[in-house]
């Protein structure tokens with residue numbers, strides 16, 4: 001949501017101005033406490049030329065810091081034109097989200113996510129039966145819901161399957177990064 005805002009130059013100007021106001025008000029608030037004066041006095045003091053060189057340097061440092069932070073946030077948008085938070089290797093890995101076992105008549109679909117350390121993991125793993133026409137039919141309660149289907153006679157072990165698929169995913173991830 002925030003990333004989309006930065007695409008629009010008008011919005012980014014408004015937000016920059018709001019940031020500056022927040023910094024000014026924050027500084028005035030701290031100054032009003034430390035100098036035991038009202039916020040109004042602190043703000044009017046800020047607009048007087050008595051502001052020290054140190055304060056100006058501090059202000060420039062804060063603005064530069066925010067500029068670089070905002071630029072880093074906006075980077076993925078500039079590089080590929082859409083608000084992707086994933087890099088190229090992550091995108092490749094995220095496409096590995098299904099596998100079919102034709103002999104078993106089973107298809108697995110899942111989503112690839114990345115944890116805070118950047119390691120991939122699998123979630124939303126679902127099994128589908130491919131023995132009923134062109135559209136794979138999702139399992140209900142670990143097996144095919146169609147009577148007399150061979151996949152309704154046995155149950156998928158989701159924990160073991162997830163572990164195996166995730167192990168393969170981690171292996172591919174390591175090879176991508178070496």
Ligand SMILES: [Zn+2]
Nearest residue numbers: 129144149151
């Ligand atoms: Zn079936």
